[in-house]
Amino acid sequence: MSLRIVVCVKYVPDATGDRHFAEDLTTDRDAVDGLLSELDEYAVEQALQISEASDDAEITVVTVGPEEANKDGLRKALSMGADKGVHVVDDALHGSDVMGTSLVLAKAVEHVGYDLVVCGMASTDGTMGVLPALLAERLGVPQVTLLSEVAVADGQVTGRRDGDTATERLAASLPAVVSVTDQSGEARYPSFKGIMAAKKKPVEELQLSDLGIEADLVGLGGAWTAVDSADARPARTAGTIVKDEGEGGKQLAAFLAERKFI
Structure with a gap:
């Protein structure tokens, strides 16, 4: 039986674009281009490396998001080498937080069938980093998170987690959920053939109905978190110019002290 690898990826607003909130205080995705979250590219890469080291493996990429998530998110992962994709798209998903998203992803992963689920360490828009743990809890399987090295053999997933003061070697029996960091290895660039x-x-x-999920469990109405208010970032003002005529150092120190930087 082949090793069934599922990679969860997210379609996110381009961080270099002019991002802002819509009237309902959700991210205005129509105002900026979207793409596959860079941190999820590392997850796709590690899944590909595991597949290449296996005699028989299949990679399915799963995403939850708007129509554009297929063209600009899933297709990037497929062009890197994944075998097939699953796109959960439903108007009721608008405004879902990480709790709703983890529920939908868990149901989609169960729908696909899996031995190993691979996630990035966080999304580049929300940056919460908790979805892999929530996903493992919903699936009822072990989690091995924040790995900089990962491998699968003999029914186990093993990996290395690098911390500030120590390095840990971790292992879990399959099925399991893992997340990988941006130190796990550079993601390959899709070839023209790919x-x-x-x-x-x-x-x-x-759609949600295909997964047996009630609409009131997701979206803004089902979110566990909410944005109460948001203000636009103030425009940049002209800086203070200090002409050094022998007293520049003192003026700089006074400027920093006034703002409690020193």
Whole structure:
């Protein structure tokens, strides 16, 4: 039986774009281009390396998001080398927080069937970093998170977690959920052949009803967190210019002290 690897990825607003909130205080995705979260590219890369080291493995990429998440998110992962995709798209998902998203992902992963779920360490928009743990809890399987090295053999996933003061070697029996950091290895760049092949790879679209999820459990209405208010970042003002005519150092020190930097 082949090793079934599922990679969870997220379609996020481009961090270099002019991002802001919509009227309902959710991210205005129409105002900025979107792409596959860079941190999730590391998850795809590690899944590909595990697959290449296995005699028989299949990689399914799963995402939850708007229509554009297929073209600009899933297809990037498929062009890197994943075998197929699953896209959960439903208007009721708008405004979902990490609790709702983890529920939908768990149901989608169960729908696909899995031995190993691979996630990035966080998304580049929300940056919470808790989804892998929530996903493992919902699936009822072990979690091995924040790995900079990962491998699968003999029914186990093993890896290395690097901390500030120590390095840990970790292992868990399959099925399991892992997350990998941006130190796990540079993600490969899709080749022209891979980009063309991705256009023919199957992507299954699912709605909440296909997963047996009630709409009131997700979206803004089902969110456990909420943004109460938001203000635009103040425009930049002209800086203070200090002309050094022998007293520049004192003026700089006074400037820093006034703002309690020193």
